[in-house]
Amino acid sequence: AGDPEAGKGKISACAACHGTDGMGTAPIYPNLAGQSAAYLESSMKAYREGQRGGGMSALMTPQAQGLSDEDIADIAAYYASLQP
Amino acid sequence: AGDPEAGKGKISACAACHGTDGMGTAPIYPNLAGQSAAYLESSMKAYREGQRGGGMSALMTPQAQGLSDEDIADIAAYYASLQP
Numbered sequence: 042a043g044d045p046e047a048g049k050g051k052i053s054a055c056a057a058c059h060g061t062d063g064m065g066t067a068p069i070y071p072n073l074a075g076q077s078a079a080y081l082e083s084s085m086k087a088y089r090e091g092q093r094g095g096g097m098s099a100l101m102t103p104q105a106q107g108l109s110d111e112d113i114a115d116i117a118a119y120y121a122s123l124q125p
Numbered sequence: 126a127g128d129p130e131a132g133k134g135k136i137s138a139c140a141a142c143h144g145t146d147g148m149g150t151a152p153i154y155p156n157l158a159g160q161s162a163a164y165l166e167s168s169m170k171a172y173r174e175g176q177r178g179g180g181m182s183a184l185m186t187p188q189a190q191g192l193s194d195e196d197i198a199d200i201a202a203y204y205a206s207l208q209p
Contacts, residue, residue, distance in 0.1 A: 068161035068163035080153055093171075095170070096171045
């Protein structure tokens with residue numbers, strides 16, 4: 042399982058759209074706060090593998106491609122730990 | 126914009142995984158409560174058009190393909206109206 046404290050140090054790019062508090066900074070950006078780590082990991086991996094198109098995938102795919110499995114687990118654990 | 130009251134009558138399939146309260150019924154199913162309608166519409170349309178793969182898309186694509194633009198707007202308005 043990911044480490045939310047480590048994840049907190051890896052979200053500088055994520056936070057531009059999803060906030061440090063996990064709340065989207067514009068309507069098209071989903072809130073991540075309180076989503077399960079399992080779902081957040083699944084989403085990031087689908088973007089990273091190029092499976093998840095449409096929506097904001099042109100932005101998310103390259104972001105996710107810079108992340109290791111451990112990064113993804115840590116970031117997911119961080120956002121899952123927050124209250125919406 | 127969608128009609129949340131109309132949407133409430135269209136979520137019987139959605140609710141099996143996302144709840145009538147918009148909270149996922151298992152960790153792999155995302156919470157929808159309080160997401161913006163703009164994001165929810167974008168997601169459902171990406172599934173419907175077959176753009177969004179990976180994750181639970183094998184389940185979501187056929188579900189979304191049964192929805193009109195109006196259905197999607199109404200369902201998005203309903204889940205956006207809920208508090209997580």
